[in-house]
Amino acid sequence: MAERFSLKDHLFNEVTIGQLAQEYASAIAGFDRDWFLHDVLAGFAERELMARLDWIADCLEKQLSLNFNEMADQLEAAMPPILDPEKSDDDFGHFIHAVPGIFAVRHGLEHHRERAMVLLCNATQRFSMEFYIRPFLNRWPDETLADLERWAQESNYHVRRLVSEGTRPKLPWAKAVSLTPEQTAPLLHRLHGDKTRYVTRSVSNHLNDLSKTVPETVLTLFEQWEEATLQDPKELDWMKRHALRTLVKSGDGRAMAALGFRGDVPVQAEIALETKDVKIGDVLRFSCEIATKTPLPVLVDYRIHFARPDGRTGSKVFKLKQGKAEPGKPFAVAKTHKIKADATTFTWHPGEHRLVLQVNGVDRCEVSFNVTAP
Numbered sequence: 001m002a003e004r005f006s007l008k009d010h011l012f013n014e015v016t017i018g019q020l021a022q023e024y025a026s027a028i029a030g031f032d033r034d035w036f037l038h039d040v041l042a043g044f045a046e047r048e049l050m051a052r053l054d055w056i057a058d059c060l061e062k063q064l065s066l067n068f069n070e071m072a073d074q075l076e077a078a079m080p081p082i083l084d085p086e087k088s089d090d091d092f093g094h095f096i097h098a099v100p101g102i103f104a105v106r107h108g109l110e111h112h113r114e115r116a117m118v119l120l121c122n123a124t125q126r127f128s129m130e131f132y133i134r135p136f137l138n139r140w141p142d143e144t145l146a147d148l149e150r151w152a153q154e155s156n157y158h159v160r161r162l163v164s165e166g167t168r169p170k171l172p173w174a175k176a177v178s179l180t181p182e183q184t185a186p187l188l189h190r191l192h193g194d195k196t197r198y199v200t201r202s203v204s205n206h207l208n209d210l211s212k213t214v215p216e217t218v219l220t221l222f223e224q225w226e227e228a229t230l231q232d233p234k235e236l237d238w239m240k241r242h243a244l245r246t247l248v249k250s251g252d253g254r255a256m257a258a259l260g261f262r263g264d265v266p267v268q269a270e271i272a273l274e275t276k277d278v279k280i281g282d283v284l285r286f287s288c289e290i291a292t293k294t295p296l297p298v299l300v301d302y303r304i305h306f307a308r309p310d311g312r313t314g315s316k317v318f319k320l321k322q323g324k325a326e327p328g329k330p331f332a333v334a335k336t337h338k339i340k341a342d343a344t345t346f347t348w349h350p351g352e353h354r355l356v357l358q359v360n361g362v363d364r365c366e367v368s369f370n371v372t373a374p
């Protein structure tokens with residue numbers, strides 16, 4: 001059996017910690033590289049991913065100044081070169097360089113806010129400080145938002161991205177922030193015209209978070225941005241699709257209309273199964289056809305209602321395809337869906353399941369199929 005991949009060991013190991021140790025040894029007089037390396041690695045076995053970051057900071061702190069201003073100088077002196085400014089996307093940096101953020105919160109939050117913010121601004125150009133800006137937003141919301149307003153105009157796109165990413169309502173793995181959409185919308189408005197995909201993706205992800213609680217705010221922002229014409233129309237269309245993806249999956253008519261997909265036009269839809277009985281571990285094959293009397297852009301998803309041993313059902317929406325149905329030329333698509341025996345997000349159980357076809361956010365037809373034991 002192949003050895004299971006360990007993210008924590010991939011990110012934090014003798015090689016990566018050795019690199020970090022060398023960076024600090026080169027920047028701080030008297031820094032004991034070997035002792036730091038030994039100390040950090042000795043504590044890894046019992047710790048999970050995020051706990052390892054705190055442990056690295058614990059070990060590093062033993063060799064740093066107790067004065068925060070001097071500590072911040074040391075942390076900045078040890079930073080590697082900034083991430084490639086010529087890139088425009090997918091340049092996240094290395095997790096080991098998140099350590100300055102821990103110290104900014106640990107020692108700068110209460111009594112050294114301004115110096116800590118400078119440290120975060122410098123550090124995020126090496127590794128995103130999205131987790132570590134959030135305690136400052138909660139503790140010093142007005143002051144931190146004022147800083148972010150300035151950062152939204154910084155030349156380094158990693159700093160601009162932090163403005164959006166750090167204020168996301170539902171940032172994965174992160175602590176909650178007590179900001180309202182009214183507080184963050186001006187920042188997103190300033191950033192929506194950014195020419196860097198790394199930034200606009202973050203803005204779209206932020207809006208997708210907001211769509212789960214205040215969808216009308218998200219739709220209004222896109223209406224305003226279309227009128228402002230500060231962003232390339234193709235990029236703004238991409239942002240809209242990315243930001244409205246959760247609403248689209250739920251069949252929200254307003255989101256569908258914003259993307260040009262009408263749910264009020266009559267269509268005929270059919271699903272055909274290759275077989276109604278599928279074993280766990282095999283695949284469900286089906287095809288569908290959408291016919292209309294008028295030309296119609298169509299966004300087609302499908303939803304499976306899963307049987308559960310206790311009699312309840314669960315459901316999940318899956319993307320299928322988008323295209324255009326023409327009179328006399330139905331839109332057709334075929335799909336193979338794996339009935340995974342080792343699915344990580346849910347477990348297939350024997351029983352009757354339902355497959356529902358969703359066209360432009362409206363359920364159009366459904367069929368049932370039986371899942372059997374392997």
